[in-house]
Amino acid sequence: MNDGELLEAHEKLLGRQPDDRAKYRLLPLVMLFVLSGCVLFAATYLNRYSGHFDRSIFNENLLPTGSGPVDLKPDPIALGRRMFNSGGACYSCHQPNGQGIPGAYPPLAGSEWVNGAGARVVRIVLDGLQGPVHVGGKTFGAAVMPAFGSSGFNWSDEQIAGVLSYVRQEWGNKSKPISTDEVAKIRALTADHKAWSEADLLGVK
Amino acid sequence: MKNGPLFLLGILAALLFSWAGIVLGSNAQLGALPAYYDANDSLSYPRRQPGIAAEGQIVYRELLCSSCHTQQVRRPDFGSDVARGWGERQSVARDYIYQAAVQLGASRNGPDLTNLAGRKPSAPDAADLMNLLYAGQGGMPAYRFLFETRRIVGQESAAALRLTGSLRPRPGCQVVPTRRAQELVAYLLSLNTTYDYPESKPAPAQNPEQK
Amino acid sequence: MTSANPQANPNDETPVEATGRCPIVLLLAFSLAWLLVSGTLAFIAGVQAHTPAFMAGCPILTYGHTRALQDTAFTYGWIANCGLALVTWILGRLGGHPLRAANWMGVGALFWNIAVAAGMVGIATGSATALTSLQIPGHIQPLMLAAYASIAVAGVLAWCGRSRPSLYAAQWYGVALLFLFPWIFSVAQVMLVWAPVHGVLQAIVEGWYAQSLWTLWMAPIALAGAYYVVPRVTGRVIPGYDLALLGFWSLIFIGGWTGGRHLIGGPVPAWIPTIAIVASVLLLPHYIIVLLNLGGAFTRNPADREGGRSLAFISFGLAAYVLGGAVDSVTGIRSVAAAIQFTWFDEAQRQLAVYGGVTMMLFGTLYYALPRLAGRAWASASLARGHLILSCIGIVLLVVGTAGAGIVQGSDLSTAGVSFAAIATDVHPWLSVGSVAHATLLLGNILLAINFAMTVGCGRLRAAAEALSS
Numbered sequence: 019m020n021d022g023e024l025l026e027a028h029e030k031l032l033g034r035q036p037d038d039r040a041k042y043r044l045l046p047l048v049m050l051f052v053l054s055g056c057v058l059f060a061a062t063y064l065n066r067y068s069g070h071f072d073r074s075i076f077n078e079n080l081l082p083t084g085s086g087p088v089d090l091k092p093d094p095i096a097l098g099r100r101m102f103n104s105g106g107a108c109y110s111c112h113q114p115n116g117q118g119i120p121g122a123y124p125p126l127a128g129s130e131w132v133n134g135a136g137a138r139v140v141r142i143v144l145d146g147l148q149g150p151v152h153v154g155g156k157t158f159g160a161a162v163m164p165a166f167g168s169s170g171f172n173w174s175d176e177q178i179a180g181v182l183s184y185v186r187q188e189w190g191n192k193s194k195p196i197s198t199d200e201v202a203k204i205r206a207l208t209a210d211h212k213a214w215s216e217a218d219l220l221g222v223k
Numbered sequence: 224m225k226n227g228p229l230f231l232l233g234i235l236a237a238l239l240f241s242w243a244g245i246v247l248g249s250n251a252q253l254g255a256l257p258a259y260y261d262a263n264d265s266l267s268y269p270r271r272q273p274g275i276a277a278e279g280q281i282v283y284r285e286l287l288c289s290s291c292h293t294q295q296v297r298r299p300d301f302g303s304d305v306a307r308g309w310g311e312r313q314s315v316a317r318d319y320i321y322q323a324a325v326q327l328g329a330s331r332n333g334p335d336l337t338n339l340a341g342r343k344p345s346a347p348d349a350a351d352l353m354n355l356l357y358a359g360q361g362g363m364p365a366y367r368f369l370f371e372t373r374r375i376v377g378q379e380s381a382a383a384l385r386l387t388g389s390l391r392p393r394p395g396c397q398v399v400p401t402r403r404a405q406e407l408v409a410y411l412l413s414l415n416t417t418y419d420y421p422e423s424k425p426a427p428a429q430n431p432e433q434k
Numbered sequence: 435m436t437s438a439n440p441q442a443n444p445n446d447e448t449p450v451e452a453t454g455r456c457p458i459v460l461l462l463a464f465s466l467a468w469l470l471v472s473g474t475l476a477f478i479a480g481v482q483a484h485t486p487a488f489m490a491g492c493p494i495l496t497y498g499h500t501r502a503l504q505d506t507a508f509t510y511g512w513i514a515n516c517g518l519a520l521v522t523w524i525l526g527r528l529g530g531h532p533l534r535a536a537n538w539m540g541v542g543a544l545f546w547n548i549a550v551a552a553g554m555v556g557i558a559t560g561s562a563t564a565l566t567s568l569q570i571p572g573h574i575q576p577l578m579l580a581a582y583a584s585i586a587v588a589g590v591l592a593w594c595g596r597s598r599p600s601l602y603a604a605q606w607y608g609v610a611l612l613f614l615f616p617w618i619f620s621v622a623q624v625m626l627v628w629a630p631v632h633g634v635l636q637a638i639v640e641g642w643y644a645q646s647l648w649t650l651w652m653a654p655i656a657l658a659g660a661y662y663v664v665p666r667v668t669g670r671v672i673p674g675y676d677l678a679l680l681g682f683w684s685l686i687f688i689g690g691w692t693g694g695r696h697l698i699g700g701p702v703p704a705w706i707p708t709i710a711i712v713a714s715v716l717l718l719p720h721y722i723i724v725l726l727n728l729g730g731a732f733t734r735n736p737a738d739r740e741g742g743r744s745l746a747f748i749s750f751g752l753a754a755y756v757l758g759g760a761v762d763s764v765t766g767i768r769s770v771a772a773a774i775q776f777t778w779f780d781e782a783q784r785q786l787a788v789y790g791g792v793t794m795m796l797f798g799t800l801y802y803a804l805p806r807l808a809g810r811a812w813a814s815a816s817l818a819r820g821h822l823i824l825s826c827i828g829i830v831l832l833v834v835g836t837a838g839a840g841i842v843q844g845s846d847l848s849t850a851g852v853s854f855a856a857i858a859t860d861v862h863p864w865l866s867v868g869s870v871a872h873a874t875l876l877l878g879n880i881l882l883a884i885n886f887a888m889t890v891g892c893g894r895l896r897a898a899a900e901a902l903s904s
Contacts, residue, residue, distance in 0.1 A: 254631065302848060314700070
């Protein structure tokens with residue numbers, strides 16, 4: 019077949035109808051089914067995994083929440099994890115795994131203080147702790163916990179609430195989070211307080 | 224099909240269609256993505272790179288480090304990226320807004336580098352990275368041409384590598400990183416995506432499967 | 435319909451050969467030179483992949499550079515030169531007139547290859563862009579665009595001035611690829627090099643460019659050749675030809691949408707990879723139609739040995755092309771993607787598509803075209819047979835070896851405890867198979883280059899001798 023014949027023969031084929039000469043050809047019909055199947059799959063998949071074309075959805079299994087793309091308030095736990103791990107303030111003594119250093123710094127994981135009354139841990143973080151303290155049946159006397167309130171690192175109520183909520187729910191701890199309001203209330207009550215001792219704290223209910 | 228101009232119009236329209244959909248569509252969504260201001264820290268994230276790190280990104284590009292290293296962490300249930308300690312969360316678009324040349328990479332013959340400086344518990348320091356570049360390790364070739372062996376005149380340079388074993392230079396000599404090596408290492412140490420954006424950990428609610 | 439198969443004889447010569455022989459053969463010669471360069475670099479990169487110390491001390495041939503140089507030489511050296519030459523030749527023949535603007539084509543060919551060579555030097559000396567399939571430094575890209583326009587003008591004129599108004603499938607693909615490349619190439623240049631977009635958008639545009647280059651340029655190059663050669667050699671019309679139109683438009687319309695394939699799980703909004711997955715499924719009918727249309731390539735026709743060789747290459751390429759399309763849709767599924775993403779499997783897929791698919795179909799078209807262009811049959815049938823056998827073995831080894839490495843690497847990567855040193859040990863045997871494959875392919879291509887030089891060169895010598903004796 020030369021070039022002219024090639025063009026001519028195929029041009030004729032292109033104009034053919036599916037029911038050419040009263041003989042219905044199966045091929046176009048089969049292709050139609052294949053194509054419909056693909057389109058059906060495509061439409062379903064697109065509807066299911068597009069995250070409604072939202073720019074903040076990176077996981078295709080999720081859909082945007084109704085109110086705007088995502089909640090714009092930072093997650094307190096995420097804030098707390100960052101505070102705990104930043105600047106060496108918390109993790110350098112209590113360690114990234116919350117186990118502390120035996121004989122020097124008390125552990126946070128499983129600690130009865132961390133998982134105890136919110137009123138006590140908030141006071142410890144706000145104003146610090148001095149003198150021996152008993153955690154998990156062991157005595158820690160050597161170290162001093164600095165204040166993170168206005169007399170020390172000057173962390174905000176959100177930051178203190180966040181870091182406490184974080185340590186109360188990390189490393190197997192399962193206590194309730196601390197709210198920002200609770201920190202603000204205790205901060206107002208204990209203004210200008212010096213570092214706490216274990217005996218003082220046990221008096222707080 | 225005989226109408227030439229119509230045919231031409233068709234193919235150009237087809238391309239325009241995909242270009243508008245993918246390129247312009249995503250540009251409308253992400254083109255002006257702002258940094259995220261955190262009132263608690265009085266800082267906006269991501270942090271800008273220092274100048275030397277931006278220089279280092281050019282070295283990273285010139286050496287085509289991206290042919291073996293990715294810079295994207297996938298979410299915890301998608302691959303082992305988080306389990307390997309490459310990051311604590313999925314990388315999101317906002318992590319890259321200040322990068323002049325984004326190099327997500329497409330193959331992992333080596334580890335991911337997105338959060339190299341923010342890895343826990345032990346992020347590498349400059350000396351570790353210099354030694355790794357000089358000596359190579361496992362599947363990573365040595366990049367000796369980024370270093371110079373010089374005679375020690377007076378005091379040993381503070382930047383000289385602390386090498387042991389067969390790599391130790393002859394007595395009276397020292398191995399010092401070139402400017403490019405210093406830039407590259409500064410860039411690698413600027414790679415830190417520890418900050419959690421609101422969108423990097425979307426609420427698990429609204430999962431259609433759990434409805 | 436005539437059943438006589440055209441042997442490589444003077445009867446099949448058209449005015450196109452008389453007018454366009456020089457620039458077309460020039461482009462083909464350049465393309466084969468780049469193919470050898472690319473093969474050598476592929477071998478070096480293959481060795482470096484399992485033995486990282488190989489040539490590591492050489493700053494211009496670090497692993498990253500070798501890979502980028504190989505990809506550039508292959509895409510812009512081999513496929514561009516050979517594809518443009520053959521597509522222009524086909525458009526010229528189907529246009530039915532002598533080739534116009536052949537001089538422009540020759541000048542364009544020179545400048546294109548100067549630009550690619552300069553780009554290779556740029557990459558080696560550290561000006562690479564680090565963008566997939568677009569490693570050539572930014573300042574050289576405008577020259578490439580101008581040279582491309584100069585080469586393509588002959589094909590476009592042949593199409594515009596065609597003697598019959600009707601258009602055949604080879605012309606659809608040929609004209610589309612001539613026009614689409616400048617479009618995607620200049621968009622990528624502007625959005626990635628001259629005025630880069632922000633943040634991850636760069637990765638999105640990069641993916642769009644790389645995928646469009648494949649679906650809208652490389653695949654049409656291969657298909658234009660195959661649609662021309664298969665009916666001419668078999669002497670039969672394309673079966674199911676009315677579907678070919680659907681096959682063409684679905685590739686052109688949907689192809690560009692597969693751009694987010696490599697961003698699954700990445701830091702881009704979920705809809706971008708989702709659309710890419712959907713698009714690669716919607717391309718399945720295209721692959722089915724192409725297989726149906728060109729299935730004639732699988733028939734063996736011993737009466738026409740030259741044509742039979744072309745069909746052998748094209749049938750292999752067709753099988754690889756369709757298989758590649760199917761694998762693309764399977765690996766789009768997110769759970770599969772999670773297992774093999776960022777591994778050698780990706781490279782295996784790419785080699786299956788661009789080497790197994792496009793290059794083999796190009797070889798088939800080249801084996802058909804050169805006797806007509808040179809005015810004489812291929813100098814050596816045994817060299818051609820050797821090339822066919824080595825290519826087939828090489829591609830199978832390459833794809834199997836690299837895919838095996840990818841699967842091993844993927845399962846190792848998904849286990850957090852396996853170190854990278856352990857992964858390197860695990861993939862070593864598979865990657866060794868890959869470098870053997872690269873050596874095999876290089877050897878086959880050397881045979882092709884020798885055969886080409888003998889065919890073209892001997893024709894020249896004979897013509898010179900005749901001119902002297904007369």
